[in-house]
Amino acid sequence: MKVKNHILGFPRIGLNRELKFAQEKYWNGEITKKDLLFVGKMLRKRHWKQQYKNGIDYISVGDFSWYDQVLNISMMLGNIPKRHTQKNIIDLNTLFLVARGCAPFRKPTFASEMTKWFNTNYHYIVPEFTKNQIFKYSWNQLLDEVDESLSLGYNIKPILLGPLTYLWLGKVKGENFNRITLLKRILPIYQYVLNELKKRNINWVQIDEPILSFDLPEIWKNSFVYAYNELNNYTNIMLTTYFGKVDHNLEIIKKLPIQGIHFDLISGKYNLSNLINFFSKDILFSFGVINGRNIWSSDLFKWFNILKPILKKRYFWIGPSCSFLHIPIDLSEENLLENDIKNWFSFAIQKCKELKLLSDSLNKNNVKKIEKYSKKIISHNISDKVHKIDVENRLKNLKKKDFKRKNIYKIRKKIQKNKFNFPLLPTTTIGSFPQTNKIRKLRLDYKTGKINSKYYNKKISKYIKKVIKIQEKLGVDVLVHGEPERNDMVEYFGENMNGFIFTKNGWVQSYGSRCVKPPIIIGDVYRKKPITIKWSKFSQSLTKKPIKGMLTGPVTILCWSFLREDIKKSIISKQIALALRDEVSDLEKSGIKIIQIDEPALREGLPLRKKNWDKYLSWSVDSFRLMSSGVKDSTQIHTHMCYCEFNDIMKSISDLDADVITIETSRSEMDLLEYFKEFNYPNDIGPGVYDIHSPNIPTIQFIESLIKKAINYISVKKLWINPDCGLKTRTFEESILGIKNMIQATKNFRKIL
Ligand code: GLN
Ligand code: ZN
Secondary structure (H helix, E strand, O other): OOOOOOOOOOOOOOOHHHHHHHHHHHHHOOOHHHHHHHHHHHHHOOOOOOHHHOOOOOOEEEEOOOHHHHHHHHHHOOOOOOHHHHOOOHHHHHHHHHOOOOOOOOOOOOOEEEEOOOOOOOOOEOOOOOOOOOOOOOHHHHHHHHHHHHHHHHOOEEEEEEHHHHHOOOOEEEOOOOOOHHHHHHHHHHHHHHHHHHHOOOOEEEEEEEHHHHOOOOHHHHHHHHHHHHHOOOOOOEEEOOOOOOOOHHHHHHHHHOOOOOOEEEOOOHHHHHHHHOOOOOOOEEEEEEOOOOOOOOOHHHHHHHHHHHHHHEEEEEEEOOOHHOOOOOOOOOOOOOOHHHOEEEOHHHHHHHHHHHHHHHHHHOOOHHHHHOOOHHHHHHOOOOOOHHHHHHOOOOOOOHHHOOOOHHHHHHHHHHHHHHOOOOOOOOOOOOOHHHHHHHHHHHHHHOHHHHHHHHHHHHHHHHHHHHHHOOOOOOOOOEEEOOOOHHHHHHHHHEEEEOOOOOOEEEEEEEEOOOOOOEEEEEEOOOHHHHHHHHHOOOOOOOEEEEOHHHHHHHHEEOOOOOOHHHHHHHHHHHHHHHHHHHHHHHHOEEEEEEOOOOOOOOOOOHHHHHHHHHHHHHHHHHOOOOOOOOEEEEEEEEEOOOHHHHHHHHHOOOOOOEEOOOHOOOOOOHHHOOOOOEEEEEEEOOOOOOOOOOOHHHHHHHHHHHHHOOHHHHEOOOOOOOOOOOOHHHHHHHHHHHHHHHHHHHHHH
């Protein structure tokens, strides 16, 4: 028997983000449903072919989605919130309505929540569960795609998100109950699908249960056994775990009547021979040895030496640690990278090739090619682009006081109160204003040299003037400049720091049609020159009201970049913090009185297992404080966070000791506030009252209801009023209407209070 290779999923967005552009055109009514479906079909066909051509033995089917893979399962199970089942049909527009709160031919309503997919920067649509809910098979996408791929003659392995992980990721709405009780009701639909796969002679199905890397409550563990007994006897199940070690749940996994298990050997070290001895002889192992979440070439030589001895005992599969959803598609597009640097990387297609090379070498017992391949790793380690002695020394010489503001918050609050004299319930926005096509084109034209800096600066100034005028007219208390010069909150800073490099086309899906192009940190980080001072100063010169200097925090830059793997994350994080501490200090010197440090990714970097949280939180909080603590007491530090559940890390969030935090809450209807019942958050806080991720404009009444809710939990003296996040995805029209209502609601409250 031979070692076989497979992957756990391929990026669906397309090399040139074809899916994104087609989705957006469809939403805007520029193309028909038929056109959209065609683009999807073309992409699937292309991606299957790429896997096949590059030597993958089992082609992945089921990784495609029109928005999100968790939403695929909600559709399959007919789990559509009542407000989204209009006209009693479940179709593609329903899917978009759930995800976005609006869709062609549907009445707008509020979208389902969206949150981070484990500890990645991908966001999924949170399933909603109600008591005694009925499920009904409602979406044939997977089986259609299986038929589509079979008709093209591929040897396929369908992919399904497992029932336990699906339930875990969802949220109960209305009357409270334990959602695990719904398991019995969804299993028949999984059985139906597995039976259909069996009818089609599918040999293996991949079922993803990444929650196995969590600490699971007893009832969930037992439910695993129950569920997989129900799913037995259809088609062989390759149960995949990823994003973390599952050694604490091995006893449970052993009890499952499954035929294969995939282990992510990148996120955790296992003793492979112990692992093999632990399970029965019939289990097929799949070893995830290629990092599915990072873009470095793999040390195939190392894996060859680890896996070769195993092969004497057992036959197995090899694969990536997790789906390639989290990396770009093709390195060969990157013709702007210097060759020696480019050589260090490998994207989805290159990683397929790595798998093929490794499986071939194991099967032929030939190490030559692999040895040569692994030289790439050495060439990074010894490159002079990597180590900067000054940076390393500065880090070593840090003192305790570098991590602390001069005085405690209480004292600072008084000083700041006198200085700013804000009204009750001060209003602000999060930073960005609409990123119009015009402004995007302007940046691109500037970057590619089509326009000169004089013209570019003139246009950016014009935008900033406009944004400030709008805010003054609407009566916002703390203004922003709108961030027109930034295409991305991480890329912008990375571009101005040493140690980062950028790809031309390295897009990764973040959610729905949104993609990001993460920078790659290849070496020690330091600031080359001031980054934001010029535009901040200019903006402040236009108004008497305070302008927020707008920076991205070290943890977010870290989480949203591809990281080097030769030093610890905590070190990279502090290097970034030090570089940006200088920026904070320069902003202060240039007359900026309020500085916001965005840390939307703080929560997302949290390790999956609780036992590892403290260590992470300690260095991430330290990094934030290192960046923010050099200022005077009178300088007000804001921070902003969005898109996740913050309740369980509120203690660390308050340890950041930011004077003000603005935080996402409106999609979850302020569930977050529950937390403040028990915990008295010490500093000022602005729970978002305007969901900017939906094109719907919140009414004054709706915002009032949210403010009212907030006042029940937070003292009015601490409360700020702001949207959920930056306005960059909205139009000017929407933003103005939204802020206007927000301000009116605030004014109404000021009168009563
Ligand atoms: N200041 C950024 C903006 O307004 C924050 C973005 C974010 O939190 N993701 O766009
Ligand atoms: Zn945000």
